Structure formats: structure tokens, C-alpha cells
Amino acid sequence: MKHxxxxxxxxxxxxxxxxxxxxxxxxxxxxxxxxxxxLKEGILLTVDLNQTDPKNILLFQFEVxxxxxxxxxxxYAKHDDTPHATSLHESYLVYPLxxxxxxxxxxxxxxxTSDLKMKHFASGDRDxxxxxxxxxxxxxxxPVKLHVKPLPPSTQLVGDFHLTTxxxxxxxxxxxxxxxxxxxxxxxxxxILHSLYSKSKNYTLFSQAPEVKKNITKTGIDYNVTYxxxxxxxxxxxxxxxxxxxxxxxxxxxxxxxxxAHNFHINAVNQNRLIDAQNKPKKLVEDWSWLKNLLxxxxxxxxxxxxxxxxxxxxxxxxxxxxxxxGKVIQCKEPKVLLQLLIAQEDKRFAQSIEKLESALxxxxxxxxxxxxxxxxxxxx
Amino acid sequence: MNxxxxxxxQELNKVIIGQEMMIEGxxxxxxxxxxxxxxxxxxLAKTTTINALSKALGLESKRIQFTPDLLPSDIIGAQIYNPxxxxxxxxxxxxFTNLLLADEINRAPAKVQSALLEVMQERQVTIAEETFKLxxxxxxxxxxxxxxxxxxxxxPEAQLDRFMMKLIVTxxxxxEEVEIMRKAANKSxxxxxxxxxxxxxxxxxxxxxDIHIDEELERYIVQLITATRExxxxxLEEHVASIMFGASPRASIDLYKASRxxxxxxxxxxxxxxxxxxxxxxxxxxxxxxxxxxxxxxxNSDEIIxxxxxxxxxx
Numbered sequence: 001m002k003h004x005x006x007x008x009x010x011x012x013x014x015x016x017x018x019x020x021x022x023x024x025x026x027x028x029x030x031x032x033x034x035x036x037x038x039l040k041e042g043i044l045l046t047v048d049l050n051q052t053d054p055k056n057i058l059l060f061q062f063e064v065x066x067x068x069x070x071x072x073x074x075x076y077a078k079h080d081d082t083p084h085a086t087s088l089h090e091s092y093l094v095y096p097l098x099x100x101x102x103x104x105x106x107x108x109x110x111x112x113t114s115d116l117k118m119k120h121f122a123s124g125d126r127d128x129x130x131x132x133x134x135x136x137x138x139x140x141x142x143p144v145k146l147h148v149k150p151l152p153p154s155t156q157l158v159g160d161f162h163l164t165t166x167x168x169x170x171x172x173x174x175x176x177x178x179x180x181x182x183x184x185x186x187x188x189x190x191x192i193l194h195s196l197y198s199k200s201k202n203y204t205l206f207s208q209a210p211e212v213k214k215n216i217t218k219t220g221i222d223y224n225v226t227y228x229x230x231x232x233x234x235x236x237x238x239x240x241x242x243x244x245x246x247x248x249x250x251x252x253x254x255x256x257x258x259x260x261a262h263n264f265h266i267n268a269v270n271q272n273r274l275i276d277a278q279n280k281p282k283k284l285v286e287d288w289s290w291l292k293n294l295l296x297x298x299x300x301x302x303x304x305x306x307x308x309x310x311x312x313x314x315x316x317x318x319x320x321x322x323x324x325x326x327g328k329v330i331q332c333k334e335p336k337v338l339l340q341l342l343i344a345q346e347d348k349r350f351a352q353s354i355e356k357l358e359s360a361l362x363x364x365x366x367x368x369x370x371x372x373x374x375x376x377x378x379x380x381x
Numbered sequence: 382m383n384x385x386x387x388x389x390x391q392e393l394n395k396v397i398i399g400q401e402m403m404i405e406g407x408x409x410x411x412x413x414x415x416x417x418x419x420x421x422x423x424x425l426a427k428t429t430t431i432n433a434l435s436k437a438l439g440l441e442s443k444r445i446q447f448t449p450d451l452l453p454s455d456i457i458g459a460q461i462y463n464p465x466x467x468x469x470x471x472x473x474x475x476x477f478t479n480l481l482l483a484d485e486i487n488r489a490p491a492k493v494q495s496a497l498l499e500v501m502q503e504r505q506v507t508i509a510e511e512t513f514k515l516x517x518x519x520x521x522x523x524x525x526x527x528x529x530x531x532x533x534x535x536x537p538e539a540q541l542d543r544f545m546m547k548l549i550v551t552x553x554x555x556x557e558e559v560e561i562m563r564k565a566a567n568k569s570x571x572x573x574x575x576x577x578x579x580x581x582x583x584x585x586x587x588x589x590x591d592i593h594i595d596e597e598l599e600r601y602i603v604q605l606i607t608a609t610r611e612x613x614x615x616x617l618e619e620h621v622a623s624i625m626f627g628a629s630p631r632a633s634i635d636l637y638k639a640s641r642x643x644x645x646x647x648x649x650x651x652x653x654x655x656x657x658x659x660x661x662x663x664x665x666x667x668x669x670x671x672x673x674x675x676x677x678x679x680x681n682s683d684e685i686i687x688x689x690x691x692x693x694x695x696x
Contacts, residue, residue, distance in 0.1 A: 328691075336695050343658030344690035346683075354655045362653060 040158035040189035041249035054084035103143035157246035159188010399557035415545025440479035447489035453496035547667035597696035623675035
């Protein structure tokens with residue numbers, strides 16, 4: 001009985017590794033190389049599916065169901081669609097992304113057709129396509145059960161990796177870029193990290209997406225991930241020592257990848273050398289031209305306004321202004337000067353006065369200059 | 382005043398109300414064998430005055446309306462071909478008269494103006510190969526619109542100099558215009574009669590030569606003219622920039638003759654400074670060429686003449 005129970009338990013355990021079914025028409029085998037593994041430890045999943053009954057023509061559609069629990073990378077696939085002897089051989093690399101008990105599920109459709117239908121399908125061409133008529137039967141495949149163990153705390157990389165660092169120089173001029181390459185190479189879960197160095201006040205970090213190269217093999221995927229970055233600064237700075245915690249599931253041992261600290265010496269440069277003396281943009285100054293324009297408009301407007309007012313103020317003065325001849329007449333002290341003044345006016349009102357003056361000056365009559373001036377002033381008023 | 386002149390004036394006053402200055406100017410022109418340029422707007426009795434004067438003196442008068450398409454032959458005449466006897470005959474133009482009203486002279490182009498002004502100076506006309514002397518008296522009263530009006534050809538300074546006087550005719554006073562209005566409406570203007578003959582006019586011209594003008598006044602006239610050319614010499618520095626060209630020697634002659642005629646019209650036997658002053662603006666205003674600065678400042682030649690008379694001491 002003990003023997004029987006042990007045998008039964010062995011059979012149940014084996015079911016976890018190998019899920020196989022022997023149906024009437026076909027046989028299949030889905031096998032995971034491990035049932036128990038660490039988080040992000042790759043397992044190899046192989047699928048074999050073979051037609052056993054040649055009566056019908058069978059076609060298979062198989063795929064591993066996508067899930068957030070796994071990262072699945074197809075490694076190998078071979079489909080043999082020979083009528084009546086169809087076979088399918090596929091292998092996958094599966095990385096569990098969660099711990100605990102997980103089910104890896106599958107989808108499979110059996111498509112049943114006949115020779116006649118195949119011939120009909122084959123008789124078509126590009127211009128006269130003929131559909132292959134099949135009878136599709138979904139097949140329920142049992143999941144592969146996996147037990148995923150957690151990683152040691154702070155583990156960043158899972159697999160067997162080694163690291164190389166290449167620094168262009170440890171001495172540079174201010175603001176000159178210092179290139180740095182960090183390569184992580186090995187087999188395991190893709191060693192892609194978001195950032196190795198964080199931003200700092202001491203330097204400016206220029207980084208780009210890592211360059212990933214991979215080589216898929218039956219035993220897994222070889223990765224080569226290169227982080228290219230550059231630093232610039234205007235004074236000396238130090239990149240601190242960087243330690244990446246990794247875990248090798250094969251040896252079940254944690255290990256570290258270390259980037260040693262780097263000290264960089266920055267030579268100060270004359271800042272003027274950094275400025276393009278020929279094509280430098282003009283020095284930024286505040287543009288106050290709008291205020292200047294506004295003030296000039298106000299000034300012109302005010303000048304025009306005041307000119308108009310000035311004309312208004314001046315007008316009464318012009319009206320009130322005394323005839324300039326009055327002043328000239330008053331200033332006359334000699335009869336000849338008065339005559340000279342009057343004849344120049346071309347004014348008939350002075351005809352009598354001119355006649356009197358000429359009679360006195362060139363004739364024998366007499367006259368009083370003061371009285372004459374008074375008469376003229378009365379005429380002017 | 383000379384009775385003949387007085388009679389003539391009274392006769393003219395039958396149809397001409399006011400405009401004494403224009404009548405006096407025309408009489409001075411007639412007495413001195415000068416020509417008169419009249420500037421003023423239309424409707425100020427210019428044609429009426431010429432017609433009245435010609436009738437009162439028994440002279441012939443004609444009127445030419447100057448237009449841009451007028452030709453010299455239109456005014457001086459031309460040779461006309463006669464197809465009957467295959468010969469050319471001379472057709473005299475309207476210039477062959479005693480009193481000629483050249484209306485709006487500045488509307489005609491320069492060649493027509495030149496033709497007229499040449500005749501005014503020479504007092505003879507040559508048509509083809511034949512020269513005709515014009516009868517005396519020959520007086521041209523040319524009118525021109527103010528220079529600001531459009532479509533006018535300004536008379537050149539050299540041609541303006543041939544006019545003895547330039548009169549600026551203004552509108553009549555209100556009282557005079559009321560009288561004109563009434564007489565024109567009632568057609569009650571009296572007919573002009575001939576009161577003087579050509580012989581009387583020649584007699585008056587001879588009498589004019591007897592008017593005495595003192596040597597000092599002669600020098601005064603020359604000084605007045607010289608002051609337009611050399612204002613600085615007579616203390617007229619402020620007008621130096623205003624004058625481009627002063628008056629010509631022809632101005633001295635015309636001022637001399639016009640002063641004597643003015644004194645004659647007043648009935649005087651000698652010329653006094655006031656007679657010179659009475660005509661100096663008329664004689665000089667078109668002969669002083671103003672600078673651009675003076676024109677831009679609104680200074681006219683009358684102001685400069687007034688300043689000269691005011692500045693120069695009378696003898």
C-alpha cells in the first residue's frame with residue numbers, strides 16, 4: 001500500500017512537470033524544466049503536439065496565454081503541416097514576475113478538415129482565393145503549475161552577469177563632456193535598469209536609453225546591455241561608488257556588481273572663451289521704446305493743444321494792438337520826417353496833412369508840428 | 382487842376398463809379414505814353430473804363446481776350462492770300478488801335494505775350510516784310526488774374542518791366558456799389574461824349590513837360606530806385622533777404638515821368654515828395670522780384686516799397 005501511495009504521489013508530482021494527453025486523434029506534451037524557481041528565474045517550456053490518428057486532416061493553433069504574471073519569450077517553433085501527420089514543436093523562455101503559486105495557461109484550437117476541402121483550398125490562387133473550410137474545436141489544456149520563490153531583498157538583477165566600466169577621461173575642461181560606458185553582460189532576466197546615476201548639482205548628466213543586444217539560445221537569452229552617458233561640470237566632482245545587487249538562481253547565491261568611485265578633475269576655462277565673439281546675440285535690454293513713442297505722441301498732442309490755446313490767447317492782443325504808425329508819429333520831431341512817414345503810407349486820409357506839410361516845407365505857410373501830429377493821431381484813432 | 386483833365390474826369394464819372402485810382406493810372410499812362418497792367422478779379426469796370434476813355438477822347442479802342450490757344454497773328458495780323466488776283470494782302474490785327482484792352486494777358490502763352498509786349502515797346506508792327514507804325518496815342522491796358530489762380534502763364538520779369546505801372550483794382554465801396562447797382566438796373570448811365578481831341582491830348586502831353594521837378598527830387602527818385610537794389614546802403618538790412626532783384630533803370634524813368642504826371646493831375650506846377658510817393662507803389666510793385674523766403678513769409682513788394690519811402694529822408 002505504501003508502495004502504491006508513493007507511486008501515486010510520484011505520478012501526481014510528475015503531472016506538474018509534464019502535462020500530456022493522449023486523445024484519439026492526437027497526443028501532446030507540455031513540459032517545464034522546473035516546477036519551483038525564483039522570481040525572474042527563467043524556465044524553459046517545451047510543447048510537443050503530434051497527430052496520432054491519420055483519418056482526418058488536423059491543424060493546430062497553440063499559444064501560451066499572455067499574463068502579467070509572466071514574461072514570455074518564444075525560443076523555437078517548428079510546425080509540420082503534412083496532411084494526416086501534423087506536428088507542432090515549440091519552446092519558450094518564461095520568467096515569472098510574481099511570487100507564490102502561479103498557473104501558466106494555454107490556448108489550443110484543433111481545426112479538422114478533409115482532403116477534399118484541402119484540394120478545394122489548394123485550387124484557389126491569389127485572384128481566386130478559396131477559404132479552407134475547417135471545423136474548429138477548442139481543446140482545454142491543463143495549466144502548468146509553478147511555485148515561485150522570492151528573491152533576497154534589494155535584488156536588482158537576476159542571472160549570471162558581469163559588469164565592465166569604461167570612462168573616457170578623468171580630467172577635462174569645464175563644461176566639456178566626459179563620456180562613460182557601462183556594460184552588463186550575461187545570461188538571465190533582462191538587466192535593464194532605469195538609471196544608474198541620479199542627477200546632481202555637482203554635474204550635468206546626459207543619458208540615453210540603454211543599448212540592448214540579445215542572443216536567444218535553447219538554454220536562455222544572453223544579454224549585453226550598454227549604458228552610455230556623459231557628464232559635464234565646471235568644477236571637480238566625484239561619481240560615487242555604485243553597487244548593484246544581483247542573484248544567481250543557478251548557484252542560489254546573491255552577489256554584487258560594483259562600479260568603483262570616479263574622481264574627475266575639471267580645469268577651469270576663461271568664460272569669455274565660451275562666448276562666440278562674432279555671432280553672439282545682442283545683450284538683452286528692456287525695450288522701453290513703447291514708452292518713448294507714447295511720450296512723444298503726448299508731447300506732440302500737447303504741443304498742438306498749447307499752440308491752439310496760444311493762438312487763442314494771442315488773438316485779443318493782436319486786436320488790441322496799437323497801430324504801429326501811432327508810435328512812429330509820436331516819435332517824429334521834425335516836419336520832414338513826419339512827411340516822409342505819411343507819404344509812405346499810401347493812405348488818402350493823410351492827403352490834407354501831407355499838403356499842409358509840403359506847403360510849409362516847400363512854400364511859405366507856417367504850421368505847428370504838435371498840432372499836426374495831434375490831427376494825425378486823431379485820424380488814426 | 383487843369384480844366385481839360387477835370388472835364389475828362391467828370392465825363393468818365395458818368396459811367397464809372399469809384400475806381401479813381403484806375404482812372405488816374407490810365408490818365409498818367411496816356412500822358413506819359415506808358416502802358417498799364419491791372420490786376421484784379423473780373424467785373425471791376427476795366428472794359429467800361431477803356432471804352433469810356435476812348436469815347437471821351439475820340440479814340441479807337443479794342444479788346445482782346447487772351448486765351449491759351451491764341452496765336453501772335455491773331456493780335457498783330459497776317460498776310461491773307463487773295464485767290465482772285467493771286468496776291469497777298471495784309472489783314473491788320475486788333476493791335477492797330479489807340480486804346481487796347483488786353484484782357485487776362487496771363488492766360489495766353491509766352492509767345493503771344495512776347496508779341497504784344499514787343500509792340501508795346503517798339504510801337505510798330507511788322508507783318509511779312511511790311512512795317513506799320515502805330516498811331517499815337519497807343520496805350521495798352523492789360524489785365525491779369527491774381528497769380529494764385531490756375532491755368533495762367535505768369536509774365537516774365539523782363540516783360541513786366543515794360544509796363545509803366547501796375548494797378549491793383551479792388552472792389553468798390555458799399556455806397557459806390559449801391560449806386561452802380563441802381564444805375565445798371567435802370568440803364569440810366571449817361572452817354573459819354575467826346576470832350577477832348579487827340580490834339581488836346583498832345584497839348585496836355587506838352588504841358589506836362591513844363592512841370593518842374595527839383596534836382597534834389599530827381600536824386601531822391603534815383604535813391605528810391607537804388608534802395609531796391611542795394612537796401613543795405615540805405616539802412617534796410619532787414620529787407621536784404623527779401624529782395625532777389627531790384628528795379629531797373631526803366632523804373633527810374635517811369636517814376637520820374639509818373640511823378641510829374643501825378644503833380645500835373647493835381648494841378649500843381651512842380652513835383653513834391655508826395656507826388657512821387659503817390660505813384661511809387663504803382664511803378665515799382667511789379668519790378669521788384671521777391672525772394673522765395675519773402676514769398677513764403679507772405680511779404681509783398683508793397684511792404685518793401687513802404688519801408689523804403691519811410692526810411693529814405695525826403696529832400
